[in-house]
Amino acid sequence: MAKFSVPLQKVERHNLNLRQHLARLGRKSLSFSNRWSCMTKSVGHYLEQ
Template sequence: SDVIVCAEMDEQWGYVGAKSRQRWLFYAYDRLRKTVVAHVFGERTMATLGRLMSLLSPFDVVIWMTDGWPLYESRLKGKLHVISKRYTQRIERHNLNLRQHLARLGRKSLSFSKSVELHDKVIGHYLNIKHYQ
C-alpha cells in the first residue's frame, strides 16, 4: 500500500439549483505531494465521510489533520489525529483555488449547477485532470 505521511481532510460546500439543496465535496489531500488523494460527494453526514474513508483504506496514512468538525474526531478515533486550523492551511487554500477555478462553487454566483449529476461530474473531472493523472 502507498504511504501518505500527512493527510489533510476537509469538506467544501456547494449547491445545486438553490442554496437549500446543499451538495458537499469531501476530500483528502496529501500534504507532502500536494495532491488530492480521494474525493466523494454527498450530504454533510457520517455516511459520506465513511465513503471517503473507504476510498482511503488502501493507503497507509500516518497522520490525519482536520478542522474541528466533531465527526472527524469520532471517525478517526484511535488514529494519530491533529485537530487544528493551523495544520489544515493547505487544504483550505485548495478550497479557495477550487472556488476560483470553478464558478459553480462560488457562494454568490450566477453560475451554479442545475443537476446533481452535472455538479459531481464537472468537479470530479476537474479533480481528475489536476490531481489523478
C-alpha cells in the first residue's frame, strides 16, 4: 500500500476533463472550434487553472 491514497474516481474524472478540454487540439468533430479565438480561450482557460 502507498503512504497516500487518492480516490480513483477523482483521478479518472481529472483525466476525463483533461481529454475533453484538450480534444480541441486534435480536431475531433465533437469538440471542434469554428473560430480560432474560441479555441484559444477554451484551452487557455483550462491551462490557467
